[in-house]
Amino acid sequence: MSDQHEPPAQAPVEDSLKQVKDLLARHRLVEGLVHKQNMPRHELVESLVHKQNLVELQKKLDKLHPADVAYILEALPLEDRLLVWNLVKADRDGDILLEVSDAVRESLIATMNIHELVAAAASLDTDEIADLAPDLPKDVVQELLKSLDHAKRVQVESSLSYDEDSVGGLMDYDFVTIRADVTLEVALRYLRRLGELPSHSDKLFVVDRNERLIGTLPLKRMLVHDPDVHVAAIMSDDPVKFSPSDPATDAAQAFERYDLVTAPVVDARGNLVGRLTVDVVLDFIRAEAEEDMLQAAGLREEEDLFSTVWKAAKNRWLWLAINLCTALFASRVVGAFEGSIEKLAALAALMPIVAGMGGNSGSQTLTLMVRGLALGLISKENTKRLLIKELGIAVLNGVMWGSMMGLITWLLYDNIGLALVMAAAMLMSLIVAALAGFVAPIIIVRLGHDPAFGAHVLLTFITDSMGFLIFLGLATLVLL
Amino acid sequence: MSDQHEPPAQAPVEDSLKQVKDLLARHRLVEGLVHKQNMPRHELVESLVHKQNLVELQKKLDKLHPADVAYILEALPLEDRLLVWNLVKADRDGDILLEVSDAVRESLIATMNIHELVAAAASLDTDEIADLAPDLPKDVVQELLKSLDHAKRVQVESSLSYDEDSVGGLMDYDFVTIRADVTLEVALRYLRRLGELPSHSDKLFVVDRNERLIGTLPLKRMLVHDPDVHVAAIMSDDPVKFSPSDPATDAAQAFERYDLVTAPVVDARGNLVGRLTVDVVLDFIRAEAEEDMLQAAGLREEEDLFSTVWKAAKNRWLWLAINLCTALFASRVVGAFEGSIEKLAALAALMPIVAGMGGNSGSQTLTLMVRGLALGLISKENTKRLLIKELGIAVLNGVMWGSMMGLITWLLYDNIGLALVMAAAMLMSLIVAALAGFVAPIIIVRLGHDPAFGAHVLLTFITDSMGFLIFLGLATLVLL
Numbered sequence: 001m002s003d004q005h006e007p008p009a010q011a012p013v014e015d016s017l018k019q020v021k022d023l024l025a026r027h028r029l030v031e032g033l034v035h036k037q038n039m040p041r042h043e044l045v046e047s048l049v050h051k052q053n054l055v056e057l058q059k060k061l062d063k064l065h066p067a068d069v070a071y072i073l074e075a076l077p078l079e080d081r082l083l084v085w086n087l088v089k090a091d092r093d094g095d096i097l098l099e100v101s102d103a104v105r106e107s108l109i110a111t112m113n114i115h116e117l118v119a120a121a122a123s124l125d126t127d128e129i130a131d132l133a134p135d136l137p138k139d140v141v142q143e144l145l146k147s148l149d150h151a152k153r154v155q156v157e158s159s160l161s162y163d164e165d166s167v168g169g170l171m172d173y174d175f176v177t178i179r180a181d182v183t184l185e186v187a188l189r190y191l192r193r194l195g196e197l198p199s200h201s202d203k204l205f206v207v208d209r210n211e212r213l214i215g216t217l218p219l220k221r222m223l224v225h226d227p228d229v230h231v232a233a234i235m236s237d238d239p240v241k242f243s244p245s246d247p248a249t250d251a252a253q254a255f256e257r258y259d260l261v262t263a264p265v266v267d268a269r270g271n272l273v274g275r276l277t278v279d280v281v282l283d284f285i286r287a288e289a290e291e292d293m294l295q296a297a298g299l300r301e302e303e304d305l306f307s308t309v310w311k312a313a314k315n316r317w318l319w320l321a322i323n324l325c326t327a328l329f330a331s332r333v334v335g336a337f338e339g340s341i342e343k344l345a346a347l348a349a350l351m352p353i354v355a356g357m358g359g360n361s362g363s364q365t366l367t368l369m370v371r372g373l374a375l376g377l378i379s380k381e382n383t384k385r386l387l388i389k390e391l392g393i394a395v396l397n398g399v400m401w402g403s404m405m406g407l408i409t410w411l412l413y414d415n416i417g418l419a420l421v422m423a424a425a426m427l428m429s430l431i432v433a434a435l436a437g438f439v440a441p442i443i444i445v446r447l448g449h450d451p452a453f454g455a456h457v458l459l460t461f462i463t464d465s466m467g468f469l470i471f472l473g474l475a476t477l478v479l480l
Numbered sequence: 481m482s483d484q485h486e487p488p489a490q491a492p493v494e495d496s497l498k499q500v501k502d503l504l505a506r507h508r509l510v511e512g513l514v515h516k517q518n519m520p521r522h523e524l525v526e527s528l529v530h531k532q533n534l535v536e537l538q539k540k541l542d543k544l545h546p547a548d549v550a551y552i553l554e555a556l557p558l559e560d561r562l563l564v565w566n567l568v569k570a571d572r573d574g575d576i577l578l579e580v581s582d583a584v585r586e587s588l589i590a591t592m593n594i595h596e597l598v599a600a601a602a603s604l605d606t607d608e609i610a611d612l613a614p615d616l617p618k619d620v621v622q623e624l625l626k627s628l629d630h631a632k633r634v635q636v637e638s639s640l641s642y643d644e645d646s647v648g649g650l651m652d653y654d655f656v657t658i659r660a661d662v663t664l665e666v667a668l669r670y671l672r673r674l675g676e677l678p679s680h681s682d683k684l685f686v687v688d689r690n691e692r693l694i695g696t697l698p699l700k701r702m703l704v705h706d707p708d709v710h711v712a713a714i715m716s717d718d719p720v721k722f723s724p725s726d727p728a729t730d731a732a733q734a735f736e737r738y739d740l741v742t743a744p745v746v747d748a749r750g751n752l753v754g755r756l757t758v759d760v761v762l763d764f765i766r767a768e769a770e771e772d773m774l775q776a777a778g779l780r781e782e783e784d785l786f787s788t789v790w791k792a793a794k795n796r797w798l799w800l801a802i803n804l805c806t807a808l809f810a811s812r813v814v815g816a817f818e819g820s821i822e823k824l825a826a827l828a829a830l831m832p833i834v835a836g837m838g839g840n841s842g843s844q845t846l847t848l849m850v851r852g853l854a855l856g857l858i859s860k861e862n863t864k865r866l867l868i869k870e871l872g873i874a875v876l877n878g879v880m881w882g883s884m885m886g887l888i889t890w891l892l893y894d895n896i897g898l899a900l901v902m903a904a905a906m907l908m909s910l911i912v913a914a915l916a917g918f919v920a921p922i923i924i925v926r927l928g929h930d931p932a933f934g935a936h937v938l939l940t941f942i943t944d945s946m947g948f949l950i951f952l953g954l955a956t957l958v959l960l
Contacts, residue, residue, distance in 0.1 A: 259759035279739035297847035338825035348828035
């Protein structure tokens, strides 16, 4: 629905945010004054200045694209956010709820009653209703489904039946079909009767009498060919198409690779069931990248910048708990060598370097493996070759950085034995780190997860424990 | 140019890769047999079976979309890659070079002579030539510019003058303009005379007689309106438009926010100078996400999976060197407390936990700050509020995890003083970590960098050194 509001490009959204904040500040100022002078509440509501600011704010909001309103809601603390939310015209609620992040959506939905929610969702397309449904209370969803006609209800239910990260979960039902045996003139007359084409339409879908997809007809071809040409003569008869059960990541790669704007989705019998558009794919790619970034820091879900301390802390605990466990394990490895450390306290100062360098070089191997696995560039035949390469780099780095740290250790402690232990431990722990960085994502994929899932925690666990073990063990054996 | 090859969706690219690998394996097998039997080289070339495999491989490659050939080249070790590259038809070299990663592009360009390179680049659009030019030898670029006509040369030179990460660096020159005072019928006749529209065209750009942009006309509106309507009546007169100097990230956000397919680029006087398309924006977004991921692990550039050990190692050194320095600094902090550690070796075992938990919780704060800064959600007014929130979380976490580690320490070492020191050190270092995670990206932005640039290294430096200092310092003061 989003192309119904022309986005006002001349005023970037940051400027709009600033204007909204200014209006809010003026509103607060008036409210503060009134409060100080102990004006009764109803006079405050009547206060002309006060009203003026809110009216101006509302006008400003009405002119904004739903995505811009969403951006402003994200950037405002809870109190201001709800004030702005209440000023937004009800018929735009649905579009805006679709655009905000999960965390902010939750804060907005919490303030709405069942009637408002049903009305907001009912204004959306069926695929958008399905996107919103998981965040709505169950009774709202039931009420909503009841309010839809049969065809739409079937579409919502089918969208809900697909995984969020599948093509079925991303597709919409907004497409125009046409027969192959008509002329462009007939097709154009049909389109004029329709009066409007769905957003992002760059092609019509050509189907036979059984609704089986047999080709696509790019709109631009319709414009440059003579009206008496037949659709069959200028359609593409082998278009890129997807199945509803295809993973969304595969579809995203195809959109990137083949520069698609829209693509048909067909069922097992080849019947047209939906349409995928580049804007949804773009949102998916961005959301995936964000999720990876948040996951890498152990944030379980997107955090509302202005959520409460308690809620934010809970979001972060699981990861901290896991890390505490791995750190405790590494600590016990060190604990096993307390006798050695008592005799030679320099070991305690040097051991973090061995573990740290292992962690850093291991994470380089890990990152390249995760990327290669995600892109499908790593296969059985080339794993051996890649492992040899990574081990080669580890040996090269181990010799180089090990020698350097050996030298530094010798200069610092004037103990040639300690220097040699340092050098050898660096070499060994870089080799272990390369192995760990190489194997960890492969194991994680075998277990059926995304290669990046938990890979860094696992790597740090190995490089810390093994780094301490190698360095302190070697020192105990050789020096003490 | 990419929409000239219909991508064969029915056979996913992974299948094509497998088929190519099979053909290569068969080719190698024959070559191996011939080699074993000491056949002279010219007989080998004549060998029918051998030839057949290569012919079949070439046929297979000719049928593939340039992006699919690029994917296959990425997945093959250098030797096989160059064999495949030589089989690809010369007129597709340019398109394929555009699709491969920088590292692989370098390996392919290294095998081509100046004439091949000029011919490959000359087959591209002017904006694509500009994309390729930075990777080409200087004499090739000069030769290439000489071979272009004046208008095209000006376009290439203007593209080259813009920053790679600006709208000017991403825009193309493939657009169709039209006047506002003509009817759709006239416009349609004009388009039919043109015979073809540029890829991704979803709208025409409406200009006045001075080439000033005054609106856009979506193709789908042309299809649904009567031929006697005037362009002015149905055009959008306030379209989203960009300036060549706008940062590409801003344009990417606008494409996402407003679900654009193409957008005009205008100069300061409002004259149309170029066009931005969603496929280029998509590639940009993906490339940015990849770069962030690689940068986070200190990989300076994309690595060819099959590059030499030496080349790959050099790519990774800078980061390891920086990390060695920060680790050395942290090690000297520990070194200052060697006396305390000799007396109480348990300190050495416990200190990595304090530093590690600080690093982990600090990186959670950091990640949210980096995201908020990148999206422009963090402003002067709300920094204080956010800082208070992050400090609140740090105190909550510090009390919780600190008490837990205090208890564990007491159980492990039966030393109540040590347990209290542990708890207090955890609390303090989590507060320091939150401060560091909060301030580091702000400082980096002030210095004019991307907020993620080096932020994690800086954070680890602070949390490690301060974690050790707080824990060992407190222990020395209280216990010894």
